[in-house]
Amino acid sequence: MYSLVTTKDGSNTLYSKEYKQHYHNIDDGAVFETLSKHVIPAFTFHKQKDQVNILDICFGLGYNTLGTIYYIKNNNINSKINIYSPELDKKLIKSLENFIYPKEFDILVPIIKQLCKNLYYKDEQIEIRLYIGDAKNYLKNLDIKFDIIYQDAFSSDVNYELWTKEYFQLLYNLSKEDTIITTYSIATPVRLSMYEAGFKIYEYIPLKRKQTLAFISYQNILGKYVDMKLKKINNPKAKALYDR
Template sequence: MYSVVTTKDGSNTLYSNKYNQHYHNIDDGAVFETLSKHVIPAFTFHKNKANLNILDICFGLGYNTLGTIYYIKKNNIKTKLNIYSPELDENLINSLKNFTYPKEFDSLIPIIKQLSKNFHYKDEGIEIKIHLGDAKQYLKNLDIKFDIIYQDAFSSEVNYELWTKEYFQLLYNLSKENTIITTYSIATPVRLSMYEAGFEIYEYIPLKRKQTLAFTSNQNILGKYVDMELKKINNPKAKALYDR
């Protein structure tokens, strides 16, 4: 079901034959993409927090979760992390103990092995819980408010149900007053789905490509505000995505 692919920064990712997509942009690099598009903007927005609840959609190879741990350890950040992540593919998680991760994650191998075996890891500063199963059903049953949400599912062309207005409404209901969502998608229908669910939309260019950041309230720390009402006026044919 998968093929191992080496990305531009030397880190490995997978190509999914089921979804016909790579898990990461091979021209950017798996580590580069994880840090620049997700971890760094999230931790730039949430500085000096004692605790952070993070929702990682979907776990996949675990780069976003592992990149988060790598980043806080490298920068001596003392924030306590509580990471929750749904993942549909149990066999993929089981296989992670044999996946060749980049050197940046060498110190995290014990964590990877624990997650691959038990879908759970905990120490004095970090707890990670992987939920096997449907992401939307998982979100409906959660009773946790999140500070950070990594929206990193396969694209809406192949993973439509994780980009709809109803899906983002679930995320909005699980958000705090200052939650940040990071995502690679800049598609107008996706942004409209987020906006109609209640989020404020911002465009952000970390180093290379544009991306979208969404917040539960207006902020002036990251990105350029996108006026979605004006977008709708200028592009009346553009529509949000809705559950089928």
């Protein structure tokens, strides 16, 4: 179902034969993408919070979750971190014990082993809960508000259900007033789905490629505001994605 691929920064990812996509952009690198597109902007926006609740959609190879821990430990961030992450493929999770992660994650091996075995990890600062199953069903039953949401599912071409207006409405209901959503997607239909669910859309260029950030409230810390109402006027054929 998978083949191992080494990305540009030397870190490994997988190619999914089912979804016909890589888990990471091989020209950027798995670690580079995790930190630049998700972790760094999220923690640049949220500075010095006592507690940070993170929703990692979807766990996959775990780079976003592990990259978060790597980042907070290397930047002396003392916030209590709670991570919730759904993942459809239980066999993938179990296989990660033998996955060849980059040297940056060497100190995280005990965490990886615990997650593979128990789908759970906890220490004095970090608590991680993995859920095996359908992400949308999982979100419907959550009773928690998140500070950070990593929207990192496979693209809407192959994982359509995790990019629709109705899906983003679930995320909206789980968001605080200062929640940040990070995603690699800059597709207009995706941005319209987020916008119609109630989010404010911003374009952000961390180092290489453009990406999208979304917020419930207007902010002036990260990115350039994208006027989606004007976008719809200028491009009336553009449509959001809706549940089929």
